[in-house]
Amino acid sequence: MGTTLYQTKTPNIIQDLKVTIHDTITIIPPHPTENRSMFLSNIDQVLNFNVETVHFFVSNPQFPPELVAEKLKSALSKALVPYDFLAGRLRLNPDSKRLEFDCNGAGVQFVVGSSEFELGEIVDLVYPNPGFRQLVQKSYDDVAMHDRPLCIFQLTSFKCGGFAIGVATNHATFDGLSFKKFLENLASLAADKPLATVPCNDRHLLAARSPPQIQFDHPELLKIPAGVDLPNPTVFDSPEGQLDFKIFNLTSNDIAHLKKKAKDGPYSPNAKITGFNVVAAHVWRCKALSSGSEYDPERVSTVLYAVDIRSRLNIPSSLVGNAVLSAYASAHCKEIEEAPLVKLVELVTEGAKRITAEYAQSVIDWGEVNKGFPNGEFLISSWWRLGFADVAYPWGKPRYSCPVVFHRKDIILLFPDIVGASNDNEVNVLVALPSKEMEKFEALFHKLLA
Template sequence: MAFSSEALKFTVRRKPAVMVAPAGPTPRELKRLSDVDDQDGLRFHIPVIYFFRRGDGGGRCDDDPAVVLRNAVAAALVHYYPFAGRLRELEGRKLAVDCTGEGVLFIEADADVRLDHFGDALQPPFPCFEELIFDVPGSSALIDTPLLLFQVTRLACGGFVFGVRMQHAMADAPGLVQLLGAIAELARGGTTPMVRPVWAREMLEARDPPPLSALAHREYDEIPDTDNKRTTSVPLDDMVHRSFFFGPREVAAIRSQLAPDLRESATTFELLTGCLWKCRTMALAPTADEEMRIICIVNLRGKRGAAKIPCGYYGNAFAFPVAISKAGDLCTKPVGYAVGLVKKIKREVDMEYMRSVADLMVRRRRPHFTVERAYVVSDVSKVGFWDIDFGWGRALYAGPAKGGVGAIPGVASFFIAFKNVKGESGVVVPVCLPGPVAMDKFVEEMSKILHLQDDVEELGRAATTQHVSRL
């Protein structure tokens, strides 16, 4: 049985949030974050969510998930003890974590809903998301608040939802997966995590004094106010959220439209990002001379010159390189134009680029990346959310709980590993646009690129959830 998740409503009964402290003694010290960690654009909490069915009774499947996971969190905090502390802001807006051992928030809950009520294909936006990762009053501030929040919600069918919220300044997606992997190992009966956590934030600190760089770093441009507020502001009172599935057929359709050299060399991420950027720009209908931005999250791990990033490092190790184009060019030129711009900026990120970002943060008091007319895309499909086994087998869904960056819900999309109801593997991409007219235009333009003009609904055949959010 499947119900429309757009109309799905259910009641969650939560016990009072409790503080879970490390299960053993931990050092009391002040640990400085890196100058990449504490930039303004990372000072928010990121939510991740897991859906599990009851399981077959093996391993931990018959145990209460709230008890198992609460104990595993306490054990993991012995190794990842900075997460049990609190952030402090030092001179120059510098962030440091005071390792107090106070602990993290944990919520135990029950809901009168079954997994099958969420529909055949679990994907963001999730109905009643705010009930599954509850924002405990006062807990989402930056300073002197818990750095992690966990919620286990038992469902009427015996399955459960595991929600996690983490202060982004402490870690990036690979770092969060590393922490969750440690919790999973301990939940399954392990005694210590296989991967030893490494702090080492000094390797991404600014030089002293921070030199001027030859790199432009236009992702941190200061853009003056403009009279055209139609595309520079996000109308938070009428945002339409929809998730789209891209499998082999969709990727092949985009690739077929590229020039031969780009057709051979472009990655799936570059193809999809360029296509999304073009269609989103057309949906927003800016004036032809407006500058539109695509910001790609590019992780330093595995890049050239990144040998100094040690195994076990869980801090933020990514950059926000940006490509800029006139809206008219994006709208009128073939999709390969946007794909080529994305491909070019991905190559810019290396260790020197990251050091230059750290230097800029100190020189300019840790600015936010530019969000005016910007679209942020991050590929978390290969980060490893799906690979984590807490003792209940493979999750039905594992990954970001919603799109958006901090308090800016309309500017970001994630690529999330996904298998649709037909068994096709690909990525699902949440997209958020200002109103149903813009979303309809987005679907129309995407359908043209994917050769689906005769059936625009085919685009969303495995990801048809639509939800109008009035925040």
């Protein structure tokens, strides 16, 4: 198979992009908006941390970075009317003890910077370069929560005329799907066009029932004992110690091979053989069998992965916020090692099918009763088909869009390849593990792909 590896120590990576910040301004709505408090769902409540993305654009003589900056400022200001909460601040309601948005029109931050390099000199935009952190303004962690901007844009120009737009948003504002729609709306406003999608801001659509009705067991959720604070970030603690990381590129041929391998195995009527499901099954097997210092066939391995619940709950696809839950698949390591690929695909398929409307509502109600967060051996975080690089701005589509990566042992990231960011059949798998576990994972990745 044609699997490509980007090694931990990659030559030709410029880690210091020599970015100078020239200006920082506050963007506010073009006219006063209603001062109100905005309800946040139980899913939003546990996502009080920042998500950072960078969107790279090649030079366009009709849209030099200075003009792009002005158009972005204007579009952002207009967007703060339908997305009024984005100009607000996060606060803890003293009565309910819940987080909420204070829609007070305080504004979002807009930062202008420049790099001493040309975009072409960075060479590899896919590689999770630590230098990309210079392209996203930090989130004022030293500022009190109720004064901290929920959204920060940074436009960094390169010497060639290309530029990067870095965006930092509090995760409580958007999930991946609603952030994509926000970018599409921003692109439309920058082109002096109407909104592409009118956002639905009613997060009460994901409110718990009264009284709560927890109808299912939820092993994918871990309850926090009373008096213990939630970790931050709340999904997994950052690991201690040194991690190696590698990117495994799965070509369309690799994925077609995995699909064929699943189809040629024993018949499994409940297995939905999709690109994501076969990749998730393959990654799960490699991760489960490489974890720990010694192999334990009786150990249970649980993989988590996101499922959008908008259609399951029959709520608008335009709903802004977090409408995603963690599906899970579990099995003993002995089964994961010995079962045909199609069996693991079946378990991944069933994990997603498990999240019916009733199950999703039970999860939301669980969050009303308990403090807790997702519970599994690791999480597959997929940016593969979010399509950020498909957003058409007046100055063109991004050359590449990517998250700013912080390497964590218990999160494996899927994201598209730069050659065809809209090519659904190619994916990069970013893995961060201690060196001995990485050796096992890499060997299994190749062996099981053969």
